[in-house]
Every structure is written in structure tokens, then in C-alpha cells.
Amino acid sequence: MTISITPSHSSRVWEPSKERIEHSHLKAFADFAEQPLFPYERLHRWSISHLEEFWSKVWDYAGIIGHKGDRAYVPSPSMPDAEWFPHARLNFTENLLRGSSDRIVAYEASESGVHRSVTLKELKKEVAQAQQGLKNLGVQKGDCVAGITTNDIQGLAALLATASLGAIWTSCSPDFGAKGIIDRIGQVKPKVLITTLAYQYKEKAFNIEEKIIETTKSLYDLSAVITLNGQTKIPETNTLSWEELCANDAEEPAFTPTAFNDPLYILYTSGTTGLPKAIVHSVGGTLLQHVKEHQFHCDLHKDDVLFWYTNTAWMMYPWLVSGLASEAALLLYDGSPVKRDNLLHLWDLADEVGVTHFGTSPKYLDTLAKANTRLKDTHSLTSLKSVLSCGAPLAPAQYDWVYQTLKEDILLASISGGTEIIGCFVMGSPVHPVYRGEIPCKALGMAVDVLDERGASVYEEKADLVCTQPFPSMPITFFGEGGEERYRNSYFSKRPDIWTHGDLAEQTINESFIIYGRADTTLNPGGVRIGTAEIYRVVELIEGIEDALVFGLPKDNDEEIVLCVVTDQLDEDYANHIRQKIRSKASPRHVPKRIYQVDDIPHTINGKKVEGAAKTAALGKVVTNEASLRNPSSLQSFRQLTKKEFL
Secondary structure (H helix, E strand, O other), X not given: OOOOOOOOOOOEEEOOOHHHHHOOHHHHHHHHOOOOOOOHHHHHHHHHHOHHXXXXXXXXXXXXXXXXXXXXXXXXXXHHHOEEOOOOEEOHHHHHOOOOOOOEEEEEEEOOEEEEXXXXXHHHHHHHHHHHHHHHOOOOOOOEEEEEOOOOHHHHHHHHHHHHOOOEEEEEOOOOOHHHHHHHHHHHOOOEEEEOOEEEEOOEEEEOHHHHHHHHOOOOOOOEEEEOOOOOOOOOOOEEXXXXXXXXXXXXXXXXXXXXXXXXXXXEOOOOOOOOOEXXXXXXXXXXXXHHHHHHHOOOOOXXXXXXXXXXXXXXXXXXXXXXXXXOEEEEEEOOOOEOOEOOHHHHHHXXXXXXXXXXXXXXXXXXXXXXXXXXXHOOOOOOOEEEEOOOOOOHHHHHHHHHHOOOOOEEEEOEEEHHHOEEEEEOOOOOOEEOOOEOEEOOOOOEEEEOOOOOEOOOOOEEEEEOOOOOOOOOEEOOOOHHHHHHHHHHOOOOOOEEEEEEEEEOOOOOEXXXXXXXXXXXXXXXXXXXXXXXXXXXXXXXOOEEEEEEEEEOOEEEEEEEXXXXXXXHHHHHHHHHHHHHHOOHHHOOOEEEEOOOOOEEOOOOEOHHHHHHHHOOOOOOOHHHEOOHHHHHHHHOHHHOOOO
């Protein structure tokens, strides 16, 4: 049985001006493709029913550098076996290092402010020198280079130098534990490791030399370790500093041609239920998907400034980097999003460098809202055109907060996709109105639908988010033994030849979308399917609750909803207040049977709540990959949960 809560929040909060629509990439592309822009649903149907023509037009409109070949799409009876641009030749880095040589392409910032900026000419030189250094170490097309890097200009240059050779880049954030790093890059046997030896977070310095030494002991095929901020010798390795790697006279990088489907990145799932999946993404699929999303859906233009708060382990890092292909500049930030004395540090940076597209998370916006910040009173944000959010569903009330306290004329877009596709299924656009709590549209070229258990497309009902047609950024494979089988089992076992993504979603009559969270964390009390996001949307707005987590625990052949909250005021009256809010703003079926007070909520390194790990710990089972958690000690509260009193 499935029940749907028809959103009462479905009110329009923003509408693009005619001028904005006329000057958008999306309007220009529709004209270029000789297709009407409106109704958008027709344009979208054309994009998924004429896949070869659409993606070929994307290549041409974006001015992809390379040889396209005479075919853009070769269909197959099996969705994952479809071929894209089988005769194309291109280089990923060449497509990013483009445009005027004197324009600024990247700003580097941390908790202490903006450190420096680089022009395209300067970045090209650093990439060229790093490329020559990697060549001297024997790195060539198809080899894997791993980075344990912060989000800064050196890390960017290392990535681009690797891709310029046709080699594969994979990265972890330096705040991972050694086991978390080894569980990821240890799978893919990198030839070279490029690593920082220290980083800063919340105004505290962290030295990670011992962690790097422990990591290298498990990387058996390394030919060299490159250190980014120190001369420390890593035992039993060929260690070079970044300066030594780049000690050559190279000025311009050379670009090794690759096939469209050659590997570019290896990304990792969160790994909270086992060893992280190592997902291999292609050169052409990544590039084409990102320029389409940046230009058509985010309306990213030449000389705009793109920012996303991310670390180098998350999918949004390569998504940010690809902004260079649209000749935008990047704001690269490493550190905490908030400082002890300044919640608005990121917005200070945004004002200073003129950020046009600000990428963040619902949690960060919630922090600002609970602190009663009013950015329109403290910051000019004259350049700001769009606020983008992902990592969790954006609550309806957060739409109101953004437009009331941040800026009235901006495109607010919650976007949703995943590491598995290195992109998005549903997004905003510069030509769509924004409705509270809803994601405006299906991304062009993505045959997105919501299917129930019968396989029928449904509206105003929660069901599985799927994609029914191939797209270029589907993974090449999962790295390692049995990778192809593991890949197909992950997304095609439930519905052969239809990508079932694993999210619970709803299509509205506005042709917009609401995401309710992962289907594997869906609650089923009394046989009623409930998305955890529906409860978070209420609870996280209750004053006094710092964080919360919801999951179901078995009870007499059924399931009880368990709510865990981080608060200093849980008593019977407060618990009743929480239940009353959930009952009135969601439904009686969403009301938790048990409410517990806990010290902390488990999150991944990227800030996502980990309901599965908490539930596993509460059931007294082993959490198989605590190294994926930012705060594994938080699980201690959950291991004792069923022995504690609840309200």
C-alpha cells in the first residue's frame, strides 16, 4: 500500500523574467536545434526520443574540442550496452583549458579568506609542468593517479595534468581515516599518489603524515608519492615534492587524444553497507553531461563564477571542475563552511570574488535560517544569479527563507542525481518557475519517470525514480573483479533495461519532482510507504533540534518509526510537541512511536545522514564500514539505543 501526501506547499515562489529567458543558454540551444522552447515538456520529449540528434547538438552547441565522428549514438537491445560517439576523439583537459589566456579561471580560499587567483595562462603552465613531471614518472594513458587532496589550485592542476595524459584520476578527502582511503583507492591500484600532508578545519591544523605512511603500505604498485605541502620522505617510496615534480621548463600542456568512452574518473559510493563501489566514468560522458547541466539547466555563462561547497571525495568536486568547460571561473574552498565567529564566511567570499552560482546543502541553509541571518541586509550579492542545493531534499520552508532573506530574483534549484551517473536526473532551469518544495523539471536527454510496482508511470504518488533510455554518463563499469556484473545488478536487476536509481520520488501535476530519500531507507509502518525526508522536513524546522535521524525498527511483524534527535531539552512535553508538529504538517502515519535523545547523528564525509548504519548499530549488528563516516563515534549512542528510555 502506498499513500501520498499531496503537497500543500505547491505555490509559486519565483518566475523568470522574459529577459532572463531570452538570454538563457536554454533558449539559445532550442533555437540552435530548431526546436520550440515551450512547452518545455515537448523539448524534453524530443531530447529523449531523438537521442542521437540531441546529444550531437549538445556537442556542437558547447563547442566541444575534438573529432565528433559520424555517429553520436548506437542503440542496443540492452540499455547499458548502448554506444556513444564510437568514433570520437577528444581530450578532457583540453576542453577545460579554453578561452582567453588572461582571464581568471580559479580563486583559492580557506577559512582565512581568499589566498590567490590564477589566470588561464598560469594554470596551463602549472598543468604543463605537472604533466611533464608525471610523464617522467612513466604515467601514460590508462594509468591511474590517486589524489588525497584539498579543494585548491594545486589539486586542480594535478587532476587536469592527469587527464591531459589520458590517465585516470581518483581522489579522497584528507579527512578520511586511513582505512577509508585504503578501502577506496586501494581497490584501483594507482601508479602515482599525489597527497597533501596537512589540512585545516574549524581553524585547527591537522597533520596527516602518519596516515599517509599507513596508506602507502597498502598501495603495492606505487611508482611515486608526490607531496603537496612538505618535503617529508614517505618510507619505502619514491617521494617527490610538488615543486620537484614541476621542476621543468614546460609552458603549454600537450593533449593525448582519447576515445569518448575511455575512463576519466573513478568515484566511490559512500560504502556504508560494505566496501565502497568504485565507479568508472568516461571522458566524453562526463564532459557532455556536465556542459549540458551547467549551460542549459544552471545557465552558466562565460566569465560567471561557480562555487560549490565540496571536498575532493564527493561527486560535486568533478562537477565543479567541469565549469571550466563553459569558460566560467571556479571558487575553490577548503575548510569548514562556518567559523566560530562568522556563520556567513562563505558569503563574504562570494561577495569578494563575485560568485554567480552558489552551491550548497540544505543543512547549511538550515543553519543560517536557525540563526536568523538576513543576507540581503549584510551582503550585496549583486553578481548572484542562482543558489543550487543537493545532498538531501530541500524543505519547502527553505524556499521561503531563501527568497525572503537572501535575494528575491535568483534561481533556487534543488538538484538530484548521483555519483553513479556523475550528474543529475532532475534539475532547475532558467525558464521554469520555482514551486515550494519541488524540483522544476527533468534534465534534458534524461528519460526520467516514476514507476510503481506494476511498472506503471504514476503522478501524485511516491514510487521509484527511474530512467528508461540510455544516457552518455552511465558508468563504464565498476572497477575490479566482477565489476560488470555488480554494475548491472545494482541498477538493472529490478527492471531489466530500465535504470532504477534507488530514490523514492513523486511527479507532480506541474511536471516537477519531489524527492523523498533513498528507497532502501523507506519506512513501512502498517504497510504504508513513507519517505524519511517527509519527517525531516518537519523536524528540522522545530526550534531546539540541532539534528535528527529517522529509521524503522521491527516490531511484531511490523515496523515502528524511531526518531533520534540531538537536543538539550527532550522531555515528555517536548516529545508531544514534536509529535504534534509531525501529525499536523505531515500526517498521523508519520508520527514516530519512539523518540530518543542522542549525542550525535552519523554522517558521511560528505555530510549525508546514514540511516542504515544507525539502524544496523541499533539492532546490535556490525556496521561494516565505519571508515565511511565523518563521526563514527556517534554510533555508540545507537548501539545502546534499545536499552535507553524513550518518549
